[in-house]
Amino acid sequence: MIEETSKKTMDHKIQLAVEAYQFLKNTTIKERAEFMNAVADHIEALGEELLTTAHAETSLPLARLTGEKARTIGQWRSYAKAVASGIYTESRIDLAQPEKQKGDLRKYNIGIGPVLVFGASNFPFAFSTAGGDTASAIGAGCPVIVKAHPAHPKTSQIMADAITATVERSGWPEGIFSHITGTSHEIGSYLTQHKDIHAVAFTGSFNGGKALFDIANRRENPIPVFAEMGSINPVFAFEQLLEDKAENLAKEYASSLTLGVGQFCTNPGVFIALKGNHLNRFITALKKEITEIVPVNMLHKGIFDNFEKLKGIASEQSEVEIIAEVNTKINEWQGRAVVAQTTGQNFIQNPILSEEIFGPFGIIVACETSEELLQIAHQLKGQLTITVAGTAQDVRENLNLINLLKDKCGRLLFNGMPTGVEVVYAMQHGGPFPSTTDTRFTSVGPDAVKRFVRPISFQNWPDEFLPEELKDENPLQISRIVDGEVNSGSLKLETV
C-alpha cells in the first residue's frame, strides 16, 4: 500500500527545500561534489536487500540490477567530478576599466531553485529516486523533491533513506532532499504548480510529460520542464551494408529490439530500407532470431497490458503484416517479441505506425525508392536516436538524407544499435520534440547538470562578498574566462 502524501506534508517539504536552497546556493562546487560522492558511497554500501527488493518489484534480472546499481553510483561520482571541475559554473570575469568608466562584472551559474524529479519505472535506480536527475540537480545546487514511481515503492524508499542519511551526516539542512509517495496524478500536478518549484525532470510517457509541460507553462511564473518521453529510434539501413551484412545486422537488431524486453527509451522500433533481395535476407534472418527469444516478464502488469494493446492496434492496421513472433506460450506478463512489416507509403500515410510501442515490437518499412526514404525522413518527428546502418559508400550516396536526419534526433549512430546509453560527456540523451520537451538538454551524462543552473552577474562587488568561484584569488582553481580569454590562475598574482 503506497501512502498518498498529503498537501500539507508536500507544502512543508517544499518549504524545507526553499530554506535548504538558501544554504545550498552558497555552497561551493567542491562541497557539493563531496556530498555527491558521499551519496555514492552510501548507495555502494547498500547490501543485497536493494537488489532483491528491486528484483521483486520490477522483474528486472539481478544481473541487470547489479549493473544499474553500478551505473547509478557512477553517475553520482562522474557528475560530482564534473561539478567540481567548475565547468558548469561557466565563470566569466570582466575586470573594471576605470578609464572607460566600465565597472567590474563577474558572472557564474547558481542552482535554479528547488527541483521536482519524477522517478521512472524502467530504471529503478539510474532514473529514479537516486537517479541522474537527482544527482544533477543537487550538483547544480538545487534541493530535490522526488515524486517516487509507484511501481517500485520499497526500492525508492531504500534509496531515499540513503540520501537522507547522507544529508544528516553532512549536517546540511534536511530540505536538500525530500521523498513524496502516492499513486494519484494530482500529486504531480500539485507539485508542478507549486510556486516554489523552479524546474521539473521527468522520464516516461508522452502523455505524462506533455501534461506536466503544459501545467508548468500555464503557471503565473512558468518554469522549465525536462521531460524525456521516448521515441521510435528509427534505423535506416542502406544497400551496400545490407548486401555485405544482412544476417549480422538482423542479429544485432533483434538483440537490441528485445534487450530488457524492449523497455528502453532508445529501443529501435522501426527499421527502414529499400525492398529487395538484401532486405529479404535480413528479414529471413530476423525471423529466425526473433522466434528464439525467450519471453520474460515486463516491469509490471500495466506496462504489459499497454504493450499488448498497442501491439494489437498496430498489427490491425491495413498493409501491416506480422512476420515474426515468439511462439512460446506466455505466462503472467511476459513480453513476447513481435516484428511486423509494411510499405514505405503505408508508413508515410498512417501516423499510428510512427507511435512508440513500449516493449519488444519492431516494424520493418520496405521502401520502393530512395525518394520514399527521404520522404520518411522529412516527415519523422523528433527522436532520441537515429541509426544509419551503412558503409562509407552508402553514406556518400545519401548525404542529403543523412544531413536531414541530424534535425530529427539528439544522437546519430553510424552502425551499432541505439540501446546502451553511455554516461559520458559526449552523450546526448534528448532529442527534438516530442522525444523530449527540450532538445537543448540531455538527461544522461554530466551535462545533465546544465538543466538546473542559471547565470547571475555581480557588478562592482568587493571580493569578500563574491562566491569562491569568482574571487580574485580563484581559490577553487577553476578555469574562467577573464577579459575574454580562458584563465585558470589567480588574478591577485597578476596584479602584484
Next chain:
Amino acid sequence: MIEETSKKTMDHKIQLAVEAYQFLKNTTIKERAEFMNAVADHIEALGEELLTTAHAETSLPLARLTGEKARTIGQWRSYAKAVASGIYTESRIDLAQPEKQKGDLRKYNIGIGPVLVFGASNFPFAFSTAGGDTASAIGAGCPVIVKAHPAHPKTSQIMADAITATVERSGWPEGIFSHITGTSHEIGSYLTQHKDIHAVAFTGSFNGGKALFDIANRRENPIPVFAEMGSINPVFAFEQLLEDKAENLAKEYASSLTLGVGQFCTNPGVFIALKGNHLNRFITALKKEITEIVPVNMLHKGIFDNFEKLKGIASEQSEVEIIAEVNTKINEWQGRAVVAQTTGQNFIQNPILSEEIFGPFGIIVACETSEELLQIAHQLKGQLTITVAGTAQDVRENLNLINLLKDKCGRLLFNGMPTGVEVVYAMQHGGPFPSTTDTRFTSVGPDAVKRFVRPISFQNWPDEFLPEELKDENPLQISRIVDGEVNSGSLKLETV
C-alpha cells in the same frame, strides 16, 4: 507607409530559411565568424544616412545613435570572436573503448533552426534588425527572419540591406536573412506559429512577450521564446551609505532614472530605503536634480501616451505623493521626469506600484523597519537588475536580504546604477520571470549565442563524415573535452 508582408511572402521566406539552414548548420565556426565580421564592416561603412534616418524616426540624439552604432558593430565583432573560439560548440569526445564495448561518441552544438527576431523600439540598431539577437542567431548557425519594428522602418531597411548585401557577397544562400515588415500583431503571431520557426527572440513589453511565449508553447512542437520584457530594477539603499553619500547618490539616481528619457529596460524605477534623516537628505537633493532635467522627446507618440497614462495611474494611488517633477512646459511628446513617494506597507500592498512604467518615473519607498525591506524583497517579482547601494558594513548587516535578492534578478549591483549594459562575457541581461521568459539565458554579451544552439551526438562515425569541430585532427584548434579532460590538441598526434 509600412508594407504588410503577405502570408505567401512569409511562407516563401521561411522556406528559403529552411534551405539556408541545411547550408548554415554545416558551416564551421570560423566561416560564420568571418561572415559576422563582414556584416560588421558593412554596417561600419554605412554613412550619415543611417544616423539621420534613425534620428528622424526615433528622436534619439545623434551622439547616442553614434554610440549605439559602434556598439552594434562591436556586438557583431565580439560575438564573432567568441563563436570562432569554439566556446559555444561545447565539443566533447569520448573515445571508443573496444575492450569495454564502448563506442566512440562525439557531441557538439549546432544551430537550432530558423530563428524569428523581433526588432525593439528603444534600440534601433543594437536590439533591432541588425542587433544582438540577429548576430547571435547567425553565430549559432541559424538563419534569421526579422520582424522589423514599425517605429523605425527606414532604419531597419538600411540595416536589412546591409546584411542582405553581405549574404550576396559571401555567396551564401539568400535565406540566411529575411526582413519582414508590417504593423499588425497577426504577422508576429503567424510567424511564431509557423512549424519551421525553431526559436523566437523578442525585446519589448510584458504583454507582447508573454503572448508570443504562450503561442509558442501551444504549438504542436513547442519552441523556446526568449523575451526580455523589462522590469523596475529596484535600488535598495542602506543606512551607512545614505549617511555618507545621500547627495551623491541622489545625483547618480536622477541621472540614471532620466538617461535616454528613461527608455531603458534597466531603468531604476524604484528606490527603497529606511525612512529618516538620511533618506530625507537624499530626497531633498533628488528634488533639486529632477527639476533641472530638460525634457526631450520620447521614441514616439505611443510611448509618450503610455508613459503619461501609467504615470497618472501610479500618481493617483492612495498614499502616493508626487515629490518632484520637471516644471518646464512640455512640447510634442517630451517625457517629463517625475518622482513619487510612498510607504513600505503601501508598496507591499498595492501591486500597481510594482508595475514597470517605461519612461523617467521613479518611486521612493520609505520603509519603517528592516523587516519591511525584507518583506519587499520576498515579494519582488523577477528583475533584470537589483542594486545594493551600501557600504561593506551595510552588506555585512544585511546578508540575509542580499542573499534573497540573488533569487530575484539576473544582475546584482553593488553601488553604481543599472543603466549601461556592457557587451561582455560576464554580462547577464535576463532575469527571473516576468523580467524575461527564460532566466537561464542572456540577450546581451556573446553568451547570447547559447540561446540558439542544441547538442547533437555522433556515435561511431568515420572521421571523414564528422564536422570539423569534432574531427580527430582538431583542424579548428578549439578546446574540447576529450575523455573527461580539457584538450586543445589533435587526437591524431597522440596516437601516432
